[in-house]
Amino acid sequence: MSLIVNINSLSYLYDYLDLGVEHFIVGTTQFSCRQALTLDYKQIVEIKKKYPNIKLFVLVNALVEQKYLEDLKKHLRKLYECQIEGIIFQDFAVLQICNEEKYAFEKIYDPETLNTNHQTLAVLKEQGIDGAFLAREIPLKEKQMIEQKSSIKTMVQIHGVEYMAYSKRKLLSNYKEFTHLDFPVDKEAQIEIKANGVDENCHIYEDFYGTHITSTNQMCALDILNQFLDFDYLLIDGQYISETNLLEIVHLYKQGLDAISNNTYNKESLELMQLLYRLTPNIHYYHSFLFDSTVYKIADVRKREENERS
Amino acid sequence: MREVSQIINGKRIIVKKPELLAPAGNLEKLKVAILYGADAVFIGGKEFSLRSSASNFSLDDIKEAVEFAHAHHAAIHVTCNIILHEDNLEGLEDYLLKLDEIGVDAIIVADPYIMSLAKKLNLKLEVHVSTQLSTMNTSAIRFYENLGVDRVVFAREVDYQDLKEVREKVDIDLEYFIHGAMCIHYSGRCMLSNYFSRRDANRGGCSQSCRWYYDIFEKDQQLNHDEIVPFSMSSKDMSLVDELPKLIELGVDSFKIEGRMKSLHYIATVVSTYRKLIDTYCADPDHFNKEGYRKEIEKAANRALCTGFFKDFPNSQYQLYNQRDEHPTQDFCARVLHYDTSKQEAMIEQRNYFKVGDTIEFFSPHHENILIQVKEIYNEDREAVEVANHPMEILYLKCEQPLSEFDMGRKVLTNEK
Secondary structure, eight states, rough: EEEEEEEEETTTHHHHHHOOOEEEEEEESSSOOOOOOEOEEEEEEEHHHOTOOOOEEEESSSOOOOHHHHHHHHHHHHHTTTTTTTTEOOEEEEEEHHHHTTSEEEEEOOEEEEEEEEHHHHHHHHOOOOOOOOOOSSSSHHHHHHHHHHEEEOOOOEEEEEEEEEEEEEEEEEHHHHHHOOOOGGGGGOEEETTTSSSSSSEEEEEETEEEEEEEEEEEOGGGGGGGGOOOOOOOOOTTSOOOHHHHHHHHHHHHHHHHHOOOOOHHHHHHHHHHHHOOOOEEEEOOTTTOBOOOOOOHHHHHHHHHOO | OOEEEEETEEEEEEESSOEEEEHHHHHHHHHHHHTTTOOOEEEEEEOOOOTSSSBBBOOHHHHHHHHHHHHOOEEEEEEEEEOOOOOGTTTTHEEEEEEHTTTTOOOEEOOOOHHHHHTTTTSSSSEEEEEGOOOSHHHHHHHHHHOOOSSEEEEETOOHHHHHHHHHOOOOOEEEEEEEEESSTTOOOOHHHHHHHBOOOOGGGOOOOGGGGEEETTEEOOOOOOBBEEEOBBBOEETTTTTHHHHHHHHOEEEEEOTTTTHHHHHHHHHHHHHHHHHHHHHHHGGGTTTTHHHHHHHOOOOOOOOOOSSOOOGGGGGGGGGGGSSSEEEEEEEEEEEEETTEEEEEEOOEETTTTOOOEEESSSOEEEEHHHOOOOOOTTTTEEEEEEOOOOOEEEEOOOOOOEEEEEEEEEOOO
């Protein structure tokens, strides 16, 4: 089991490695969505050269239009030549091309929402995936069940803002056009939306691939880390977290894992949580869907609404 | 590449006529869809299907649907497009076997496990990849071909140029949405409903959070206020009625109409209009007159219409930012149950308010639209009534021109006369 960080800066790479954290997710200028850091091929090669033990996973998680398919093929070849550890993808075109070209790096299927049972992962293993990100919206017990029944690597998110939606439409630009408001739409602009009647805000931004929405609340599993030991990759998402805070947060999780190894986690987890709250006093942390299942049958929806009313 | 048209006796005709695939939320709608010209109808079962609010079909209903469809030379596609969770796996194999035994022609699936299982079970039915998988390119299609699927339903985000290129490069059947509401985000990749309502969109519980209004902030400063409409992601609905000839010429295999939860009137209007358009164009594509079809489609529109991603990249004109953009629903007011030729009288089932003096337009797969002015209305007790204001009430109307069972009547709005 390894921590894997959607890293947001190269500034503290040495410090992460010094902590014993070796797995990182980065984006590139093409075919990456919701990355916290964007690198070019040259930077990837240089980092690999400077830190031989580093395991770099590149986000190739855009959904791909036919007009960009040849660019995708060139991009995957370049990544293969960069000797990255793996890719994280969601369009099956990526897997198909990797299979045809026999690219041997790790292929982790992360469609954000679709990996919700072990049988699907078994079929996809036969098709060439090496790992899968388990959907956020399924409870921890189900995630554990899938992990137990799967023979591929499993990744789950343990910390950070959460993916909510991805549209090809330029939703902010369209709104600007309609209202004649003037505001930036990129990620750095920190635009937020809040649905009427809903307590939480969401981050929203645009890039070449469309509009992306993530939570502003951050999921946190620092206080229940001992329930995640069977998964292969524990994801800490560095989006919307400062460089220094991300390093500190990863450090806290590393301390948590060490405490589990030393059988002192029960005693130390509360203290670690207090350190986290002190570090990020304005962040609302929650357990996401880990202990809160969704409903979908109308009868269940109505039953729940009645319960909430009473 | 498949041959789309041929010159026969000096005239070009379309030889590769696309399938018209319609939605149905219950048996009545299914029968209407087929009678109004659908080549195939897609329906949802009680399990393993999205749109949990649609009535959905029991296995007995599906059997009846298949029998009715096959008797009318139409096909039945059953949506099994749920994203399976661990607790949905049980019963799946039996369900697929039963669908196959019943004679269902195809299943529409979003989970690769179902694709694989259907092939492992050696089912006769076809397996179609759902739009929930957002397929937009040939490499992804090759991937699904490896899993043995028979058809791919494209993402609604695919534009004309990409569709053309893909059609030229693959042989597998391709299905494309031509009409209906659209997800704002990539299908299957949206968690707004899960987060805001704790309702699982990928298992049919979508609360349509993308249609809600949102306050919008830039670094804590609210951008919308009394004079500026709130942020919304909501889109106009798609209609490719004006673009259909281009799609037919591409050789796309199936044209899909969205809307298993839509009304009988919607299904009848939309299906019959596209049916007539396809048949007319295919018979003589070089002398096709496109007039009239759009106006007919608009009679069943719930929202204003746009062309989705097909023609242009959607800008602000493609979106709905306030209620004023909502398109008024036409007044579907009657369904014909029977016509008595000797009495020149139609027995109808009332669906919406109308009164003596109103003009009703009856439309049908069998005849051109018929306008009648309502002079007298009689109830089941043969008493004259001035207004029809009890939904589903059986009423009688005089009509000199013959009508048929399943003909639909809609009240003509004053400004349309």
